[in-house]
Amino acid sequence: MPSAIRFDHPGPPGVLRLVPVERPEPGPDEVRIEVAAAGVNNADLLERRGQYPVPPDAPPGLGLECAGTITAVGRDVTDWRPGDQVCALFAGGGYAEEALAPAAQVMTIPAGLSMVEAAALPEVACTVYSNLAMIAGLAEGQTVLVHGAGGGIGSFAIQWAAAIGARVIATAGSPAKTAAAIELGAMGAVNYREDDFVAATLGATDGRGVDAILDVVGAPYLRRNLECLGPDGHLVIIGGSVGPVTLDLGALLSRRASISATLLRARPARQKAAIVAGVTRDVLPLVAAGAIRAVVDTVFPLAEAGRAHELLESGRTIGKVVLRTRHHQPCVPSP
Structure with missing residues (x-):
C-alpha cells in the first residue's frame, strides 16, 4: 500500500503526516505515476495553513508537481505507456508515493536531469x-x-x-x-x-x-x-x-x-494542456541544451515534509525545495 502526506486540519508544519492510502486508479484520460520526487511550492504552504482556495475537483493531498515512472494509463491515453519516465503538473496529490496526473499535463524528462531536478520543473x-x-x-x-x-x-x-x-x-x-x-x-x-x-x-x-x-x-x-x-x-x-x-x-x-x-492551479484543463504543450515545445529543449537548469536548494525525504515546509517558510532558500520518496533513483535518459 502506498503512502502519502496528509493533514487533518490546517496548522503549522507539524500537522503533516505520512500515512497509508489506497492505490489510486487512473481515469480514462489519466496516468498513474510512481513518484520519485515531488516539488514543494508556496501554494502548498498556504493550503496547509487553510489560506488557499483549493479547486473543488483537486485530488486529495498537497503537491502540484512530481517526477517519476508511469505505472498505468487510462483507457483513452495513447501518448504514454507504463515505464515512461516523466514529470507532471497537477492540481493536488503530489506528496505521495503514487499519484494521478491528466495525460495532457505530463512531460518527458529532459535528457540528463535527475528525478529531483525534474520534479522542480513543472510548476515553475x-x-x-x-x-x-x-x-x-x-x-x-x-x-x-x-x-x-x-x-x-x-x-x-x-x-x-x-x-x-x-x-x-x-x-x-x-x-x-x-x-x-x-x-x-x-x-x-x-x-x-x-x-x-x-x-x-x-x-x-x-x-x-x-x-x-x-x-x-x-x-x-x-x-x-x-x-x-x-x-x-x-x-x-x-x-x-x-x-x-x-x-x-x-x-x-x-x-x-x-x-x-493569474493562478495556475485553478485554470481549466484545456488551458493547462495548452500551457504544458507550449512548455514541452519551447522550454524543455532549453533545459535539455543546458541553457536553463533546475535550481534545487534542499531535498528532504517525503516523511519530512514538515521540515521542508519550515525551510521554505524561513525565506532562506534559493531555488526549490524537493521531497524524495523511497522510489527515488537516478533518471535513465530515453533512447
Whole structure:
C-alpha cells in the first residue's frame, strides 16, 4: 500500500503526516505515476495553513508537481505507456508515493536531469511560460523585471528570459540572492531591503521602464510596479497580498500598459494542456541544451515534509525545495 502526506486540519508544519492510502486508479484520460520526487511550492504552504482556495475537483493531498515512472494509463491515453519516465503538473496529490496526473499535463524528462531536478520543473516552467510568454509576450531584446529572484519561480524566470534573449532586472531580499540572480543571467539585481527597485529599474533602462514585470508580492508593489512599466508594458501578478488597493488608471493609460492576475492551479484543463504543450515545445529543449537548469536548494525525504515546509517558510532558500520518496533513483535518459 502506498503512502502519502496528509493533514487533518490546517496548522503549522507539524500537522503533516505520512500515512497509508489506497492505490489510486487512473481515469480514462489519466496516468498513474510512481513518484520519485515531488516539488514543494508556496501554494502548498498556504493550503496547509487553510489560506488557499483549493479547486473543488483537486485530488486529495498537497503537491502540484512530481517526477517519476508511469505505472498505468487510462483507457483513452495513447501518448504514454507504463515505464515512461516523466514529470507532471497537477492540481493536488503530489506528496505521495503514487499519484494521478491528466495525460495532457505530463512531460518527458529532459535528457540528463535527475528525478529531483525534474520534479522542480513543472510548476515553475508552466507558471513562467504562461505568464511571460503567453500573456506578456516577452521577446528577444525586451526587458523584464522579476521580483522574488531567490524563489523557484524567480530563479527559473531569470534563466528563461535570458535564454530567449531578453534582459532581466531582478529583486531579492539578501546579497546572496541578488548574487544568485546575476549568476543565473540577470543583468542587474536589487536588494529591495536596501535599495529602491524603482530607481534602479529606471536607471538600468535609461528612464524608459520595462516591457514586462513578473510580480509575486501583489498589492504592496502595485503603485511602484506601474512606475517601472515602459510603453505598452505588461504587469503580471501571480501571488502575494491580495488586499484592496488603489489603481492609478492615469499611469496605466499614459503607458498604454496592461495588468493581468493569474493562478495556475485553478485554470481549466484545456488551458493547462495548452500551457504544458507550449512548455514541452519551447522550454524543455532549453533545459535539455543546458541553457536553463533546475535550481534545487534542499531535498528532504517525503516523511519530512514538515521540515521542508519550515525551510521554505524561513525565506532562506534559493531555488526549490524537493521531497524524495523511497522510489527515488537516478533518471535513465530515453533512447
